[in-house]
Amino acid sequence: MDDRDWLILQVLYREKNITKAAKELFISQPALTHRLQQMEKEFHVQIVNRGRRGVQFTPQGEYLVKCAEEMLLTLQKIKENVLNMDDQLTGTLRLGVSNFFTDYKLPGLLRLFKERFPDVEFKVTTGWSSDMAHLLYKHDVHIAFVKGDYNWQDQKELLFKETICIASAQPVDINNLPNIPRIDYHQDRFLKTSVDNWWAENYSQPPLVSIEVDKAETCKKMVVNGLGYAILPSMLLDDAAEIYRYTLKTKDQQPLTRSTWMFYHEDSLKINIVKAFIEFIQNLDLKDVH
Numbered sequence: 527m528d529d530r531d532w533l534i535l536q537v538l539y540r541e542k543n544i545t546k547a548a549k550e551l552f553i554s555q556p557a558l559t560h561r562l563q564q565m566e567k568e569f570h571v572q573i574v575n576r577g578r579r580g581v582q583f584t585p586q587g588e589y590l591v592k593c594a595e596e597m598l599l600t601l602q603k604i605k606e607n608v609l610n611m612d613d614q615l616t617g618t619l620r621l622g623v624s625n626f627f628t629d630y631k632l633p634g635l636l637r638l639f640k641e642r643f644p645d646v647e648f649k650v651t652t653g654w655s656s657d658m659a660h661l662l663y664k665h666d667v668h669i670a671f672v673k674g675d676y677n678w679q680d681q682k683e684l685l686f687k688e689t690i691c692i693a694s695a696q697p698v699d700i701n702n703l704p705n706i707p708r709i710d711y712h713q714d715r716f717l718k719t720s721v722d723n724w725w726a727e728n729y730s731q732p733p734l735v736s737i738e739v740d741k742a743e744t745c746k747k748m749v750v751n752g753l754g755y756a757i758l759p760s761m762l763l764d765d766a767a768e769i770y771r772y773t774l775k776t777k778d779q780q781p782l783t784r785s786t787w788m789f790y791h792e793d794s795l796k797i798n799i800v801k802a803f804i805e806f807i808q809n810l811d812l813k814d815v816h
Contacts, residue, residue: 527565527568529597529598529601530561531561531564531565532593532594532597532598532601533551533594533598534547534551534558534561534562534565535565535573535587535590535591535594536591536594536595536598537550537551538558538562538574538581539583539587539591539594542580542581542582543580543581544558544559544576544580544581562574565590569586569590571584571586571587572584572586572587573586573587573590574587599665599666605617615643615645615646615798615799615802616645616646616799617646617647617797617798617799618646618647618648618649618799619646619647619648619649619668619669619799619800619803620648620649620651620666620667620668620669621648621649621650621651621667621668621669621670621671622650622651622652622653622657622658622659622661622662622666622667622669622670622671623650623651623652623658623670623671624652624653624654624655624658624671624672624673624714624786625652625653625654625741626673626742626759626761626762627671627673627786628650628652629743630761630762630816631671631812631815631816632650632671634815634816635807635810635812635815636648636650638806638810638815639803639806642806643799643802646799646803651666651667654714655672655673655674655676655714655716656672656676656714656715658670658671658672659672659676659678659789662678662789662790662791665791668790668794668797668799668800668803669788669789669790669794669800669803669804670788670789670790671685671786671787671788671789672786672787672789673714673716673717673784673785673786673787674714674715674716674717674784674785675716675785675787676716676787676789678787678789680789680790680791680792681789681790681791681792681795682787682788682789682790683787683788683804683807683808684785684786684787685786685787685788685807685812686785686786686812686813687783687784687785687786688759688760688761688783688784688786689759689760689773689774689781689782689783690717690720690721690724690757690758690759690760690773690774690781690782690783690784691757691758691759691760691763691771691772691773691774692755692756692757692771692772692774693746693749693755693756693757693758693763693766693769693770693771694749694754694755694756694769694770694771695749695750695751695752695768695769695770696752696770697770698755698770698772700772703729703733703755704729704731704732704733704734705734706734706754706755707734707735707736707737707753707754707755708733708734708735708736708737708754708755708756708757709735709736709737709738709739709745709748709749709753709754709755709756710733710735710737710738710739710745710756711738711739711740711741711742711744711745711756712739712740712741713742716784717759717784720782720784721757721774721782724774724776724782727776727777736753736754737753737754742758742759742762743762745758746758746762746763746766746769749769750766750768750769757774759784760773788804788807790804
């Protein structure tokens with residue numbers, strides 16, 4: 527077994543399909559099947575059962591997949607430690623980034639860091655904040671950028687706060703909001719809970735949701751085209767000067783805000799590129815990054 531074999535097991539377990547796994551691994555299906563047969567021969571067990579609906583892992587195969595995760599993580603740490611012995615800043619920085627931060631801050635951020643440290647590479651995983659926090663917990667990423675106040679017990683930095691706004695192409699009567707068409711999008715659970723609580727405090731009837739989309743950016747475009755109002759983070763509206771916006775406020779008239787955090791493990795600071803990146807973020811005004 528080499529590191530490529532462990533990766534094959536990991537990808538095949540995720541895809542449950544030899545064709546898809548081979549495509550992701552950039553190898554042919556016969557080559558993947560051959561490697562799988564060699565692994566079964568080496569361990570004297572059947573790793574998968576092949577069927578019309580893909581592959582199913584045997585109990586022995588499930589165990590090997592669990593070992594694959596541990597082996598690949600160990601190998602990654604060995605590589606990082608070897609590179610860390612050199613004074614030159616090099617290696618791969620693994621980041622888990624929330625979708626919103628990816629769209630509005632990450633490209634400019636990585637460009638600035640790359641200009642300063644050209645030998646550093648990036649492996650970026652994007653998704654919901656909760657998933658990114660879980661990746662960090664498992665040490666699958668070095669640093670996680672998340673939205674919302676997660677109960678993270680290790681090191682964290684508050685990057686910025688943004689207000690939550692009602693956004694509309696035309697002026698709206700806030701008191702009549704339940705009767706105005708609303709555009710909703712898939713939100714992280716912290717933002718959804720905050721908005722739902724605010725609504726319950728101010729209205730006795732549910733919102734009139736007329737359109738539901740998957741992304742905040744799509745939602746904004748719907749608002750710009752006058753198809754209804756939406757409740758959006760203020761940063762999303764920075765490039766939409768024509769949009770009317772009304773900041774949501776709590777009962778004591780405090781603006782409703784959402785926090786963006788950088789989470790990391792303290793022991794990751796022993797890795798040169800992680801320490802350099804965190805210090806880079808700490809000394810950077812993210813409001814100026816586009």
